Amino acid sequence: MSKPSIAIVTGAARGIGAGVAKRLSSDGFAVAVVDLDEAASAGTIAAIAEAGGTAVAIGADVSNPDQVAAAFDRVVAELGAPSVLVNNAGIIRDNMLFKLGVDDWDAVMAVHLRGAFLMTKAAQKYMVEAKYGRIINLSSTSALGNRGQANYAAAKAGIQGFTKTLAIELGPFGITANAIAPGFIATEMTQATAERIGIPFDEHKVNAAAVIPVRRVGAPADIAHAASYFASEGAGFVSGQVIYVAGGPKD
Numbered sequence: 619m620s621k622p623s624i625a626i627v628t629g630a631a632r633g634i635g636a637g638v639a640k641r642l643s644s645d646g647f648a649v650a651v652v653d654l655d656e657a658a659s660a661g662t663i664a665a666i667a668e669a670g671g672t673a674v675a676i677g678a679d680v681s682n683p684d685q686v687a688a689a690f691d692r693v694v695a696e697l698g699a700p701s702v703l704v705n706n707a708g709i710i711r712d713n714m715l716f717k718l719g720v721d722d723w724d725a726v727m728a729v730h731l732r733g734a735f736l737m738t739k740a741a742q743k744y745m746v747e748a749k750y751g752r753i754i755n756l757s758s759t760s761a762l763g764n765r766g767q768a769n770y771a772a773a774k775a776g777i778q779g780f781t782k783t784l785a786i787e788l789g790p791f792g793i794t795a796n797a798i799a800p801g802f803i804a805t806e807m808t809q810a811t812a813e814r815i816g817i818p819f820d821e822h823k824v825n826a827a828a829v830i831p832v833r834r835v836g837a838p839a840d841i842a843h844a845a846s847y848f849a850s851e852g853a854g855f856v857s858g859q860v861i862y863v864a865g866g867p868k869d
């Protein structure tokens with residue numbers, strides 16, 4: 619078997635996904651940077667190219683079956699068959715249950731669950747053929763329950779069940795599936811939360827850090843480090859796990 623070398627990271631135009639894409643590139647992977655808008659991934663692509671890596675930007679909505687199929691056609695044509703998939707694309711539509719609309723419920727389920735399902739179903743075909751693969755799904759500490767996030771918490775808990783089932787079904791083909799459940803990571807997603815609740819982002823981060831045992835908030839590089847481990851060949855006996863990367867114990 620040739621060295622596994624092609625990774626797909628969804629939602630990699632910015633934030634955690636960009637951090638993961640850059641880290642996998644420095645680990646030696648050619649990376650397909652998938653996000654809603656191809657142009658928005660320019661920064662990630664440039665950073666990877668500057669560091670001497672290979673990356674292509676692909677515009678696709680992970681919840682759309684046709685766009686997912688087209689994205690895989692491009693990955694295979696431009697880079698080759700993928701051996702690593704990181705399902706990272708995500709959105710929040712926070713509200714207390716009594717105000718949470720059906721559209722905000724459906725939108726969150728579509729990106730996190732339908733998106734991870736469609737991307738994984740497309741990827742497993744190549745991984746099963748190669749008898750090798752690494753699937754990494756982004757869950758969240760919110761999977762354990764979080765005020766104002768009934769939709770997101772349900773999706774992120776769903777991701778954990780999805781991951782464990784993938785591990786069981788795909789394990790016989792040399793494919794592992796694991797989930798990373800981040801705590802507070804400073805990105806545009808957490809910045810948007812600060813804006814929504816009317817607190818300056820810096821103050822929001824200080825408040826969050828005060829209750830995290832390691833006394834700091836996380837950075838995309840913290841999650842990228844965990845993803846690098848799960849993506850490695852040496853992690854082949856670790857599957858169906860959820861690792862909380864949250865500066866302290868969570869489960």
Ligand code: NAD
Nearest residue numbers: 629633634653654679680706707708758800802803805807
């Ligand atoms: P972010 O909002 O900064 O980035 C998310 C990216 O996903 C964006 O580039 C966005 O365009 C893309 N995206 C959204 N919908 C998409 C779709 N349908 N198809 C393709 N791309 C799409 O968020 P982030 O903080 O980097 O979060 C990344 C992942 O980590 C998400 O799954 C999020 O739920 C999870 N997470 C984040 C935190 C945190 O504190 N930031 C904590 C736990 C889990």
